[in-house]
Every structure is written in structure tokens, then in C-alpha cells.
Amino acid sequence: DYSEEVMEHFTNPRNVGEIENASGVGTVGNAKCGDIMRIYLDVDDNQIIRDCKFKTFGCGAAVATSSMATEMIKGKSIQEALKLTNKAVMEALGGLPPVKVHCSLLAEEAVHAALWDYAQKH
Amino acid sequence: DYSEEVMEHFTNPRNVGEIENASGVGTVGNAKCGDIMRIYLDVDDNQIIRDCKFKTFGCGAAVATSSMATEMIKGKSIQEALKLTNKAVMEALGGLPPVKVHCSLLAEEAVHAALWDYAQKH
Numbered sequence A, B: 001d002y003s004e005e006v007m008e009h010f011t012n013p014r015n016v017g018e019i020e021n022a023s024g025v026g027t028v029g030n031a032k033c034g035d036i037m038r039i040y041l042d043v044d045d046n047q048i049i050r051d052c053k054f055k056t057f058g059c060g061a062a063v064a065t066s067s068m069a070t071e072m073i074k075g076k077s078i079q080e081a082l083k084l085t086n087k088a089v090m091e092a093l094g095g096l097p098p099v100k101v102h103c104s105l106l107a108e109e110a111v112h113a114a115l116w117d118y119a120q121k122h
């Protein structure tokens, strides 16, 4: 069974969409279930994440963790965002069933890939 | 990569929701990925499926196949609905990648479980 926070972020996900001319884009795939996740960052001149959006074909757990993860890095510096862990996102969501932990990794990996993409371009 | 029909039913799914006092409800889980699906049927006195809704925690492939499956059984008799196969739903969607076939089975199994639930109650 899923926590209230998971159900809330699943049924009403934050930051779904794309960012045109994003400062950084990260796309990762999940070998276990074949799902895909993409995260877009809009980073300002002071290296603050002004906006952040995601798209995924993944399940409810992937949607909820991405929704929470994007909320957690918005307004943060890229240095702070790099410290975002899957564990912190899951804790903020009140936990996930063990079988769904691999889904939540998509969000962390996509954030890191997008930050890496930003770093390479700047 | 996904067909246009899959992306259309994923981004704009039909028949998402619940039916109060449904004639039949089917809930199934997917052992492979831990996802869950529920289908609600509203069947009239002539055994015609008047309405049909679904809820799932599953991925985009599960959403798209349920959306298509519910469209395919609405207005049908319960005898016709029992003949709905996963194969027919996937064909109507223009196919799915092999790694996602297990997701599409959720829809077929949930429809059958809901029809079985209806049959037991009537």
C-alpha cells in the first residue's frame, strides 16, 4: 500500500512537461521494466534551478518520485541539487514498497543526468 | 519506441476513474513489476456494458492498453467483452515493445476479473 504523499503526487503530479531550450536535459531508461524518464532544467546565471519539468512513461511510483524530486530541487543551486538522493525523495514521500524502489531511482538518475548535461554545456 | 496510438491513449487516457456501486469490479496485480490495476463495470439489465472505468498505478503501457480496452468493451454485451484479448488490444494500439507486453496483460486480466465479479453477483 502507498502512503498518502505518494498517492497525492501520483494523482496530482507537479512539474509535468517539457522546457524548451532547457539548460540541461537528462534522459534515463530503466532496464528492469523498460520505462523511460526525462528531466529538463532551467538554470539561471547564478546556477540556481529556476524551473524543472519531467516526462515519463513510468508507473505511479516513478511519477510520484519525479514530482517530489523536481519540487525538492526547484530554487536550489546545482551544487545542492547534486546532493539529492533517492533516499531523501522516498523519505519525503513517506516510503515506497520494496518492489517499487527501482522505479524511484529513475528520478535520481535523470536529475543527475540533467545536471551533468548542464555542466558539460557551461 | 511507441506507436502514435499508444502515445495518444497514454497522454489522453479514456475512462479513467471509478464507478460507484459498480455491477462488477476486477482488481489484478502484476507480479513482474508490482503494479496494480482496477476496472469497474456498469452493466444494464440486458447485460450490456453501459460504462467502464479504470484506475492503475501502472506505467504508460498499462494506461494506454486499459484506455483502449475500456473503449473496446463499452456498449458490448458481457459475452462479447469476455472475448476481448490482449492481442486485439495491442493490435488496436499498433503494437507494444516486447518488454511492455506484461503491462498490457493487466488490462485483459482486470476486465476478466470484473466480468467474473459481475457473473458471481448476478
Ligand code: FES
Pocket: A033, A059, B030, B033, B034, B035, B058, B059, B060, B061, B062, B102, B103, B106
Ligand atoms: S511496468 Fe508495471 S504496468 Fe508497466
